[in-house]
Amino acid sequence: MAANEHQPRADAADVKPTTLSRDLVSLTKPRIISLLLVTTVMPMYAAGSPTWITVLLVMVGGYLMAGGANAVNMYLDRDIDDVMARTRLRPIPSGRMAPIQVLAFGVACATLATWMLAYFVNVLTGMLALAGFYFYVFIYTRWLKRSSPQNIVIGGAAGAFPPLVGWAAVTGTLDVTALLLFLIVFYWTPPHFWALALLKQVDYGRARVPMAPLVWGERETMHQMVWYTIILLALTLLPVLYGAFGLFYALSAIVLGALLMGGVWRVLQAARQGAPWTGPAWWVYKYSLLYLALLFLAMAIDRAITR
Numbered sequence: 001m002a003a004n005e006h007q008p009r010a011d012a013a014d015v016k017p018t019t020l021s022r023d024l025v026s027l028t029k030p031r032i033i034s035l036l037l038v039t040t041v042m043p044m045y046a047a048g049s050p051t052w053i054t055v056l057l058v059m060v061g062g063y064l065m066a067g068g069a070n071a072v073n074m075y076l077d078r079d080i081d082d083v084m085a086r087t088r089l090r091p092i093p094s095g096r097m098a099p100i101q102v103l104a105f106g107v108a109c110a111t112l113a114t115w116m117l118a119y120f121v122n123v124l125t126g127m128l129a130l131a132g133f134y135f136y137v138f139i140y141t142r143w144l145k146r147s148s149p150q151n152i153v154i155g156g157a158a159g160a161f162p163p164l165v166g167w168a169a170v171t172g173t174l175d176v177t178a179l180l181l182f183l184i185v186f187y188w189t190p191p192h193f194w195a196l197a198l199l200k201q202v203d204y205g206r207a208r209v210p211m212a213p214l215v216w217g218e219r220e221t222m223h224q225m226v227w228y229t230i231i232l233l234a235l236t237l238l239p240v241l242y243g244a245f246g247l248f249y250a251l252s253a254i255v256l257g258a259l260l261m262g263g264v265w266r267v268l269q270a271a272r273q274g275a276p277w278t279g280p281a282w283w284v285y286k287y288s289l290l291y292l293a294l295l296f297l298a299m300a301i302d303r304a305i306t307r
């Protein structure tokens with residue numbers, strides 16, 4: 001029996017204020033945004049010495065833009081969220097909010113964010129954040145998520161916009177280091193998400209979402225995770241080669257990267273030997289979050305040490 005079959009389906013109009021405010025926050029997917037903000041703010045310190053007010057504006061604007069994107073994602077995905085155990089208790093499928101309310105909230109957040117970032121920070125920052133919103137809503141959610149196992153590779157580029165936003169907020173422009181930070185998040189996304197997708201195949205199968213393990217099979221997905229991780233590790237060391245970051249970052253990237261590679265390799269080896277691989281896959285999913293946060297923190301610390 002599905003997890004929330006005993007949950008009462010409330011009328012959207014009957015929602016208590018406390019529940020409504022909690023639902024509005026949950027529409028923004030705050031835990032995911034916490035890491036998006038790390039990948040926005042750390043590049044600001046890697047790019048220069050931002051004032052605290054710029055950092056605050058970028059954090060609020062970035063939260064509103066990503067939160068708006070996540071709310072519109074929940075509006076567009078309300079049918080599949082209703083059939084997946086992981087997402088069935090969200091405000092729309094559980095009947096606590098009407099779809100149109102969620103859409104209006106998401107669009108309002110994104111509009112406010114565009115104005116805040118463009119007016120108080122700079123136009124490029126506002127435009128880049130808005131591009132991330134459009135990429136996530138239209139390219140990933142509306143198009144690729146339901147049509148191709150490459151959904152999270154190409155669509156995943158949306159999640160790589162935050163470092164560009166942070167960089168542009170401090171420098172007013174983009175350069176090759178900013179592009180590398182974009183590519184690092186881009187190549188990080190497949191091992192991050194496919195580790196989870198391997199574990200959630202029943203959900204995605206029920207929702208008919210063509211995630212890689214269901215289309216390519218488990219073993220091929222694991223091979224792809226290994227390749228993306230190898231490219232990711234190479235990319236993380238590139239900025240050291242041309243002097244953008246120093247020894248502290250280099251050592252951090254090597255140690256953190258070796259642990260990620262070890263985890264991804266353990267998943268593949270366990271599957272090859274017919275041993276249980278779900279434990280190692282959970283480890284890779286969880287560790288991928290810590291990996292990205294610490295890698296970006298190391299960039300900022302490195303620049304603080306060498307500046």
Ligand code: HEM
Binds near residue numbers: 031034157158292
């Ligand atoms: C297409 C790209 C991505 C996909 C498909 C994806 C998918 C997911 C999914 C399905 C979850 C589980 C959430 C849940 O349990 O409700 C998750 C967790 C998470 N993701 Fe991603 N993700 C992507 C990119 C990113 C990016 C770019 C970041 C931040 C830089 C990120 C940060 C997180 C965090 C922090 C969690 C843990 C949330 C929690 O503990 O509740 N993800 N991701």
Ligand SMILES: CC(C)=CCC/C(C)=C/CC/C(C)=C/COP(=O)(O)OP(=O)(O)O
Binds near residue numbers: 073077136
């Ligand atoms: C600059 C800017 C605003 C960028 C936007 C970045 C952004 C919102 C990235 C989110 C990435 C993500 C969590 C995808 C999961 O969607 P999903 O639909 O697969 O997850 P779900 O099944 O949990 O809904």
